[in-house]
Amino acid sequence: MKSSFLTIGLASLLFLATGYNLVKAQNEVQDQGAIETIFARKSVRSFLPDPVEEEKIELLLKAGMAAPSGKNIQPWEFIVVDDRATLDAMAEELPYAKSLKESPMAIIVCGDSAKSFYWYLDCSASAQNILLAAESIGLGAVWTATYPYEERMDVVKKHIDMPDNIVSLCVIPVGYPSSPQPAKDKWDATKVHRNNW
Ligand SMILES: Cc1cc2nc3c(=O)[nH]c(=O)nc-3n(C[C@H](O)[C@H](O)[C@H](O)COP(=O)(O)O)c2cc1C
Numbered sequence: 001m002k003s004s005f006l007t008i009g010l011a012s013l014l015f016l017a018t019g020y021n022l023v024k025a026q027n028e029v030q031d032q033g034a035i036e037t038i039f040a041r042k043s044v045r046s047f048l049p050d051p052v053e054e055e056k057i058e059l060l061l062k063a064g065m066a067a068p069s070g071k072n073i074q075p076w077e078f079i080v081v082d083d084r085a086t087l088d089a090m091a092e093e094l095p096y097a098k099s100l101k102e103s104p105m106a107i108i109v110c111g112d113s114a115k116s117f118y119w120y121l122d123c124s125a126s127a128q129n130i131l132l133a134a135e136s137i138g139l140g141a142v143w144t145a146t147y148p149y150e151e152r153m154d155v156v157k158k159h160i161d162m163p164d165n166i167v168s169l170c171v172i173p174v175g176y177p178s179s180p181q182p183a184k185d186k187w188d189a190t191k192v193h194r195n196n197w
Contacts, residue, residue: 047175063133103173126173140177
């Protein structure tokens with residue numbers, strides 16, 4: 001009788017301790033969904049023809065504008081392209097952006113080089129926010145570089161009538177992915193150094 005009380009007591013203690021540790025672990029890593037999105041993001045280059053809803057486009061742009069920027073200058077500008085002829089023409093002329101042929105739209109992330117000499121860093125943070133936001137709402141997207149390639153930036157300039165101080169960083173085709181695609185696992189412990197190399 002005594003020993004069964006002891007067993008029940010120990011089991012209850014163990015149960016409480018396990019429960020406490022589980023709650024503690026959850027509290028220590030409180031994910032609001034961002035971590036899941038970060039690990040699920042992948043470059044999507046093949047799209048369904050379905051258009052992207054206006055409210056979703058606006059959300060992507062808001063995410064882009066929520067990025068950090070040096071001295072909070074926010075040197076970014078965004079061009080939303082959903083004109084089929086322009087998308088097709090850019091797909092023809094940009095060698096690494098052929099997916100524009102399939103995507104129903106694209107966002108061109110540009111920077112004002114007159115506002116900040118590291119506009120491309122701020123705009124990179126902005127572009128990454130757009131990619132993550134797209135992943136988070138079920139859209140696919142891919143960063144296709146224009147900067148620092150003069151010939152690619154010239155292609156964008158030719159199709160989009162923009163002022164000389166505005167430089168395109170990347171063209172991001174956006175749309176609904178044609179098929180589900182896993183994200184790559186890039187974790188590499190050898191890239192991590194602590195306190196010293
Ligand atoms: C600065 C930069 C330039 C890139 N340029 C291109 C590009 O021109 N065309 C393209 O298809 N993908 C481009 N990508 C996407 C990469 O190929 C892709 O991120 C990489 O292969 C890793 O795959 P993941 O995005 O699915 O993780 C670029 C990505 C970055 C960050």
